[in-house]
Every structure is written in structure tokens, then in C-alpha cells.
Amino acid sequence: MPSDISLTLIVFAPLVGALIVLALPARTDLERFRVRTTALFATALPLAVAIFDLLGEVGNPAQGALAQPSIDAPWLRGFFFQMDYHLGTDGLNLMLLFAVTVVFPALVLASWRQRQRPRSHFALLLLTEVGLAGTMATQDLLLLVVFFWMPVLPLALLVGQGQHPRAAEAARRVLVSQSLGSAALLLAALLVLLRTGNTTFNFTTLSTVTPLQGAPGLVVAALLLFAFGSRLAVFPLQRWLVGGLEAASTPVAMLLVLSSVPVGTYGLVRVLLGIDPKGALQLVLPVLALALVTLYWSALAALGARDVRRATASLLVGVGGPVLLGVITFSETSLSGALWLGFATGFFGPLLVLVTGAVAERGGEGSLARLAGRAGGADRLRLLYVCAAAGLVGVPFLAGFPGLFQVLVGSFAQHRFVTALVVAGMALLAVAAWRVGAALFWGGPEDEAEVERVSDARGSEFYAGWWLAAAIVVFGLTAGYFIPYTVHGTDLVAARVSSLAPAKVPGK
Numbered sequence: 001m002p003s004d005i006s007l008t009l010i011v012f013a014p015l016v017g018a019l020i021v022l023a024l025p026a027r028t029d030l031e032r033f034r035v036r037t038t039a040l041f042a043t044a045l046p047l048a049v050a051i052f053d054l055l056g057e058v059g060n061p062a063q064g065a066l067a068q069p070s071i072d073a074p075w076l077r078g079f080f081f082q083m084d085y086h087l088g089t090d091g092l093n094l095m096l097l098f099a100v101t102v103v104f105p106a107l108v109l110a111s112w113r114q115r116q117r118p119r120s121h122f123a124l125l126l127l128t129e130v131g132l133a134g135t136m137a138t139q140d141l142l143l144l145v146v147f148f149w150m151p152v153l154p155l156a157l158l159v160g161q162g163q164h165p166r167a168a169e170a171a172r173r174v175l176v177s178q179s180l181g182s183a184a185l186l187l188a189a190l191l192v193l194l195r196t197g198n199t200t201f202n203f204t205t206l207s208t209v210t211p212l213q214g215a216p217g218l219v220v221a222a223l224l225l226f227a228f229g230s231r232l233a234v235f236p237l238q239r240w241l242v243g244g245l246e247a248a249s250t251p252v253a254m255l256l257v258l259s260s261v262p263v264g265t266y267g268l269v270r271v272l273l274g275i276d277p278k279g280a281l282q283l284v285l286p287v288l289a290l291a292l293v294t295l296y297w298s299a300l301a302a303l304g305a306r307d308v309r310r311a312t313a314s315l316l317v318g319v320g321g322p323v324l325l326g327v328i329t330f331s332e333t334s335l336s337g338a339l340w341l342g343f344a345t346g347f348f349g350p351l352l353v354l355v356t357g358a359v360a361e362r363g364g365e366g367s368l369a370r371l372a373g374r375a376g377g378a379d380r381l382r383l384l385y386v387c388a389a390a391g392l393v394g395v396p397f398l399a400g401f402p403g404l405f406q407v408l409v410g411s412f413a414q415h416r417f418v419t420a421l422v423v424a425g426m427a428l429l430a431v432a433a434w435r436v437g438a439a440l441f442w443g444g445p446e447d448e449a450e451v452e453r454v455s456d457a458r459g460s461e462f463y464a465g466w467w468l469a470a471a472i473v474v475f476g477l478t479a480g481y482f483i484p485y486t487v488h489g490t491d492l493v494a495a496r497v498s499s500l501a502p503a504k505v506p507g508k
Helices: 003-023 029-053 055-059 061-065 094-110 118-137 141-149 152-160 167-196 214-232 239-247 250-275 277-281 284-304 308-317 320-329 332-363 379-393 400-412 416-441 459-477 479-500
Strands: 070-076 083-088
Touching (some): 003 029, 003 070, 003 083, 003 094, 029 055, 029 118, 061 479, 094 118, 094 250, 094 459, 094 479, 118 152, 141 250, 152 167, 152 239, 152 250, 167 214, 167 239, 167 250, 214 320, 239 250, 239 308, 250 277, 284 308, 284 320, 308 416, 320 416, 332 379, 332 400, 332 416, 332 479, 379 400, 379 416, 379 459, 400 416, 400 459, 400 479, 459 479
Antiparallel strands (some): 070 083
16 A cells, blocks of 8 residues: 555544444444444554554664655645645654554444443544544644644543543543643744744754754743643643543543553654754753652552542553653653653553453442452453553563663663652552552452452453553563664654753753
8 A cells, every 4th residue: 555545544544434423323222333333443444554554664673763654745835834744654653653553443342332422422532543643643743733632622522421420520621731732832833933934844844943042942842841741641730631530431531541641752752852952951850850740749649549540540640750751861762762651551551441440330439448359350350450550660571661661771871860769659659559459359358248249351341451451462572673663763853952962961
């Protein structure tokens, strides 16, 4: 398949699927089954195209430095700027784009029993995939702004459809916070346009022009940090994600995680460092502090949480700590590690939400104390939880380990004290993850007859869980094959930052 068609199919096939889903009737069980299978096919097609047309690029690591495959067609011209339909994959975005295509079939399977408004649910889910895939695939900054905002409204509507008493409040928070982040990204893009005099927003062009100096560069960097830090859910911008995971249904909560960490991580590396390296260099100390605060807030909040969904959300916020450390260290190793952490979170984050959400929904409540031991007989859910939690804390041979290892190794020479604190914070996060798992699967009264057990994973939920668990294991074992491609993508970013860095970077 020609490369210019493959990326377009990956991005826009779910949009066609959403339109078909909305046109289908959904009155009977058979009609609802057709809606579900249509949505599943609309997510399976991009995955198939990604497997056959994208993963082959990884076999030649040197190609990670340039956008391949690529389509670059003129779109909006004749203004004081130009906006192109430019899609491409390189070492910075290929694996993240692939993660999006892998996870969405699992999201459809997790939503298989959706009976209330199934057409709107699956259509909104597919529209979100368009936004996420487009964000990862685009090579034009203004087009990225469009795709970056696109999932916000569907996500808010999906959260608002939940049955939780605070679903409407959580939906408003998602809409407002992420709309503000998108507005900050747009404002930063316009400031780059005005200050550099450049008329094109192509990433390759923007990465070669003279970077912004002084206060303008700092302002743009602060706007970009707010935009992508908000999506990453770093402290104190994490409330939208914590509230959303607590109030949304389990499939929607899984989608929120996929929309958060991978997108925020990618934006920080691609846009903040690639376009405004001088501004990023002025933010070293604040971002290091933000990394530590995010990680330790996450661990302590998870340790003190009484609600299982809130504890899960707090655990996932902690990923932002090592991600920020990897980004602000500026080395190709640490940047590759940050991107790989975003990639791995796309698998273990939704799986963690799937397991804890299943226990909470079957138990009829979210209290950890009341759920203690109720999943003791759910062996499948227990194993899936262990896989997800182990991926979160960086257990070797699972997908989270290569990213965390690269971040720590790449950051240690420059920020030894902060790196040591991050290691301690990850240990504390592991304790918090153990606390949640022990309460659900090993806690409870001594007399097991007093505990009303919840049922184990089954059907489509079981297939969704094992699909994600398989991805965590497979990419943990084969990371050495994919990481060189990512490192070649981060080489150029690291080299540009290094060429602009003063003799002594603050925080060294």
C-alpha cells in the first residue's frame, strides 16, 4: 500500500466507522451487535495497516531520524501562514502511533456490554481515535493543534454519560482543562509564527530556524509546558484525570489514560524541545521540581486513597515524574526513555483501570475497605493486575522497564540527586500499588465465608485484558529491537538542545 494512503487510513478509517455506526439502528440485540462489530472493524483496520506498513520501518533504525512514510500536501495557503496536510512517522512518534492502534480494539472489547446509547458511545470512541492518531501522525504544528483538541469534546461527552454522581462535574473539568491546554498550544504556535517570521509550521522547518531568545522563548516554553503538562496530568494539573477516572465508566476511564500520558509525553519532546529548545533550557530547575512533586504526590495520594478508582488514578499520575525527568535531561537516552514510558503507559495504564474498575463495578462500590478480599477468587483479574502494576513500577522484562531504565541511566550523570529521589519515589509508588492489590485480592476477614466474592474476568472483558497484558509482555521482551529506532529520532532533538546549551546548564 502506498505510504501516503496508509497513514491517512490509520487516522481517518475510525471517522468513517463513526459515521457508519451513527447510521445503524440499535433497537434490538442483533442491531446493537452490528454496531459493536462495526466499531471493532473500524479499529482493527488501522491496526492491520500499522502492522504491515509501519512496523517494517523499525527494521532500519537510521530511518528514525526522518519522517517515513510521509504525505505532504498543500492545504491552507494565501494567508500570512500556510497549513499543510502533512503526516509522517519517525523515531519520535511511530511507536506511540502504533500503541494507539493496538489499544483501541481492546477499548471496543471492554465496551462490548454497553447497552445505553451504544451508537453514541462507539461513535465518540472512534472520533477520539481520530484525534489521538492524528496527533501522533502529523508533521505540521497547526494541524497538531487541530488534532490535539479534537478528542477533548468526545472525551467530555463520554465521561458525562457515566452513572457516577459526579460524572457531570468530571466531564466539565475534562472539557475546561483540556480546552485551556489546547488554547495554550495555539497561542504558543502563533507566538512562534510572529516572533520568527516563519510562514510554515512544518516540524522539520521549525526545528531548523533560529530559536526564540530570552523572554519570548520562556513565554512560549511555559505555554507549551502548560498545554502538554496538563494532558500529561502533572501536579497540580492532574485533577481532570483523577476526577475523570473516578467518575467515568471503566472503558471511558481506560480511554482517558490513553489520551493523557502518551500524548503529553510526545508533545513535550516533539514540540517543546524540537521547536523551543532555548525556552526549555530556562525551565530545567522548575521542571525537575515538578517531576519530584508529581511523583511523590502520586505515591502519597495512592497510599492514602480510600477509593479504588482514585487510588488507581493517583498511581498513574506518577508516571509523569520520570517522564519529566527524562525530557528535561535532554540526552538521546533519557528522551528515548520518556517516549518509551509514554508508549508503555498506553498498555499498562488501561489494563490497570480495567482490572480495578471491574472489581469496583461488580462489588457495587469503590471503597477499598469494603472491597477487601472480594476479588480473592478472581485469579484472572489478580494476574492481570500484577502484570499492569509490575509494568507501572518498571519490573524487568515488561514494557515499562526499558523506558524507566533509559530515563534513570540517561539522567544520572546530570541530575544524580534528583535521579536518586526518583528511584525512591518509584519504590514508594510500588508500595502504593501493592497496597491496592493486596486489599483487593489478598485482604479481607479471616473467615472467607463472610466475603461476597466478585466474579472473575470473562468474555470480551477477558479478551481485552489479555490483549493489553500480551502487549506489555511482548514489548518488554522485544524492546531491544524497537528502541534503536526511537533513539535515532531523539538524536536530532538532543543534538539541537545541546548545541544551544550554555557551558553549565542550571541544575547540573
